[in-house]
Amino acid sequence: MMQETPWYQITDVDTLDSPALVVFPDRVRQNVDRLITAIDDPSRLRPHVKTHKSREATQLMLAAGIRKFKCATIAEAEMLAMVGAPDVLLAYQPVGAKQQRLIELIETYSDTAFSCLVDNLTTAQQLSERAVGAGVTVPVYIDLNVGMNRTGTAPDDTVLTLYTDLSQLPGVRPVGLHAYDGHIRNPDLAERTAVCDAAFAPVQQLADTLAARGFDQPVIVAGGSPTFPIHARRQDVECSPGTFIYWDYGYGTTLAEQPFLHAALVITRVISRPDATKLCLDLGHKSIAAESDLEHRVKFLNAPDLRPVGQSEEHLVVEAGPGHGFEIGDVLYGLPNHICPTCALYERAHTIENGRVTGEWRTIARDRLIYH
Known part of the structure; x- marks a missing residue:
């Protein structure tokens, strides 16, 4: 035999x-298809491109109908724009020269809608000044610290004040909330879900309060690979897995409920x-x-x-x-x-x-x- x-x-x-480094495009396509079937509406997908950093992998997702993307660097944002990605969130607070580079991308790639994160008013004011000088408006999401403890502001009432202040700044426009919970990676899905739900509750409450105060319903961008199956079950939440595209030994071992291929x-x-x-x-x-x-x-x-x-x-x-x-x-x-x-x-x-x-x-x- x-x-x-x-x-x-x-x-x-x-x-x-x-x-x-070698990649297997047929398996990449299968992973993209599996991602799409794991959620009720592909428009709620905002995959992170930090894993592959390539035009070709992005093009496979575009061909499959994915239109929103997330990235961590200006180069990743430009790579996305180069292949015609319609909607790009720079999931990073631009500081210093990075603000000018973001504005230059907005000016250069008019067919791509760029946005970014902020977590304080001072940085937002600096971005506002640069944007006004260039005659552009930058959509921004407030970055929330839901337990990663690296960036973001606590999901409490101070966010309501910051959101209001942002709405009054020229050159920027608050559109939503960003909550990355990459620290939640319990191998047991039930335990992971309980921790994730607890971390997400104040985020949803903030969004609902902002809507009740007359703002457009804030877009919530939440999670990464470990919590993707949890956030995928929520209504109106954009999900941002990234590793799914290639998968790896770490997540393949700890996230056994996810069907992606190496x-x-x-x-x-x-x-x-x-x-x-x-x-x-x-x-x-x-x-x-x-x-x-x-x-x-x-x-x-x-x-x-x-x-x-x-x-x-x-x-x-x-x-x-x-x-x-x-x-x-x-x-x-x-x-x-x-x-x-x-x-x-x-x-x-x-x-x-x-x-x-x-x-x-x-x-x-x-x-x-x-x-x-």
Whole structure:
């Protein structure tokens, strides 16, 4: 009986130098389709592009009918505008030169509606001055701190005052509330839901109060990948998962209820055998996201028992055990624990279709500036 070829195996892998990032467009398309079927209305989807940072992945979502996007950098916002994304939220409070760069995007890409976050009046006033000087109006969302404790203002009555103050500033226009709850990632969906609901309750209350005071119903942009299935069940809430596009070992393990496929890997090779039980791979800090513990940075699909024991800039040493049988030059297919920062380490991702290398997707928005 013939053994089925693993989905990830590349028949012409010898044409790829390593380390290399590879993506599987057919699986990416399936992930986009699965995202759309996981929500009642695709217009409530606002995927984050920080994971892939590429025009091609964005174009697949546009082709599937997704029209709203979220990003974290000016380069990501420009990349979205370059491929004709109609609605782009810069989910970051622009400060200093970033304000001017945002306004320049608004002036340059008139077919894209840009918006951004603010969490205080002073920054909003600075943005207002620049916007008035350019003759544009910037829609803004108030960034709420619902537990991440990195940006945003507490979801209390001070938000009502800030929203009112923003409505009176020229050059800016308050349109909604932003609540990112990336800290809520309990593996148990019921527990995750309870924590998420508690964090979201004051956000909904603020939106309802603002509407009762005569404002247009504020748009709520909420959540990321871990809480996507929870917010997807709410009415009138825009959801912002990002990792779904490629998925990774971390979320694939902890978010078992989500049906997304692994669609991006790193290719590495055995480059040395330092002793009888260890291998050295060309997969250093510069090639795989290194914020996790050493043992949890990558899982090798075709060698799951390898155990990382040391890593430096260009090298990863793994324990293979006695009599392992690996040879110098052997190819390993690595599933990153965290795909988002891993993608940012590569200027391109090689596309794999029907088991062969077919092209590349440039990780164009990993740079701080995009030069055309």
